[in-house]
Amino acid sequence: MNTNLNYPEIISWLKTKGQELYGNHFKIHEEDYPIIYKLIAYFLKDEQVCFQFGINLNKGILLSGPIGCGKTSLMNLMKYLTPAEFKFSVKPCRDISFEFIQDGYQVIHKYSKGQLYKSEPKIYCFDDLGLENNLKYYGNECNVMAEILLSRYDLFVSHRIQTHITTNLSASEIESLYGNRVRSRIREMVNLIAFNNVTKDKRA
Template sequence: MNKRDFIKLVNGNEYKLGVKVGSKVDLEFDLLMKYFEALGKKYNPDFFIDEMDIPVFEKLFYYFTQNKIWCSTNNININKGIMLVGGNGVGKSTILRLFTEFFGMGKLKYYSMSELGEKVSRDGLSTLDAINFSRAFVIDDVGSEKESMYFGIRTEVFNSILMKFEHKNFPAYKPDEEGLISLISNADKETTRLNPSKPARIYASTNLCLDEFEERYGKRVYSRMAGFFNILNFPTRTDKRALLANVV
């Protein structure tokens, strides 16, 4: 079978990522990290991979390559989404973009929580109807949104997003008269997590540590969030942007 190096280009430079045998690509983690560090600078010139963050990249690598054995051993559910938890400037947004785009997720829709919060305050929860909850999408900077008020009614935007996602992707079931299980939802089986070949998942980032998250949103939302996401904590909260600041 034809075997050749799997190579990608960044700014005209070649990066070997592994070996391609037929239609299958065997990626090497260390080589992919070198490529991602170069590619990340196209999104953010200050981007670099901190050695202390390698465990997070490793978990993302095996999650996106759908390595069921490794993920199961390391308490990662490949049917859930990803919530990256880390301080300002650790590179969460860039890292999510690198992995989702490289592993064939396509051009995912990216939503800023602060912008969604402002839109809900102005136009109401109908703003969220623009999100296709049957497809994977990314929410950046969860927790940055201000409290949304629409005609004096307080609305928790992140919880509303999770509830809409849950309704679309986990429709209700009930026994029918013959004791069989009947679907009682108008959810589209072709585009929801009912069909694993076309999974709907949320990828998100937050600056809040888990205690801050629970304090900000409450136990109920925290519980719902934990049910939808693999929560990956950055071991360092070092602000990489601050490290590169020109202080005179």
């Protein structure tokens, strides 16, 4: 890997930061290095390595893998590597659904175009896509995340604002939960970085 960045040193720093955030039991497993190298290259904008991995720096990241493989903690760590103009917030999809029950359709606006009356779209990582359920607001059922992702696609096309996602769903499961239109737009918006399906549950 021909690059100016010292990847082993960055991984060592991430391990220390992870222990600071999650406790001394936090580890970065060697079998996950290929995933972590790609994430580091993307978030530190290492064009050369991203080119080698076929990663498009204009798109977001979809990090997929089995439950407990470490997707959320890795994305939380990547926030500390990301240059200021690409900083993002990690937001669990389940929490967004609960916000929708309380606040209704303005929640869709909040996570796409920004707060009502102010246009200030931000970069988000929607964590655990698929864990939320279709929820009702005054009797109307709404697939909240599908609506948000369609709006985020419009932002991506018009303003190149990125969206990141973590999920344990396969592409066909995404299509079945959110529809072909959402699946197609996600494909256009993100780079897929996937853990092996047999990656062990690190919480065990």
